Amino acid sequence: MIILGIDPGYNIIGYGVIDTNGCKVIDYGVITTPKSMSISSRLHTIYRATCELIETFKPEQVAFEELFFNTNNTTAIPVAEARGVLIVACKQYIDKLFEYTPLQIKQALTGNGRAEKKQVQFMVKSILGLSSVPKPDDAADALAVAICHMQTNSFMTDNSI
DSSP states (O other): OEEEEEEOOSSEEEEEEEETTTTEEEEEEEEEOOTTSOHHHHHHHHHHHHHHHHHHHOOSEEEEEOOOOSSOGGGHHHHHHHHHHHHHHHHHHOSOEEEEOHHHHHHHHHSOTTOOHHHHHHHHHHHHTOSSOOSSHHHHHHHHHHHHHHHHTTTOOTTBO
């Protein structure tokens, strides 16, 4: 099965595509929107790029990292708008969308829901058999989301969007 993992954002959206058959990476990277663009243009860019990813890789399921805002609430609305666009773009092609909290992702990859970012990145590298940690961090995070879904999907059904 092909899974698309997404780390939602507004300036940078991480994506990771994995094949669960052999647990291998197909592709990963980021979608970026320049600050000089209008809000509507940025959201449209996110929509188009997401549709292109889905048309290119034809994932069967999509897993999102659930939004979490701790101290920087000024970005909450734009990130939520971008997440909505991502969901609509994905739903247009795929019926099965899932979301996981940062705690669930860390738990699935490291066995510790409070793991440090470097521990999660090390596990992404190890599980996928990569020679180095994927860069940028947003892409590594998206791969972590996809791995989390791959590892928990067989027995978790309450994470669908």
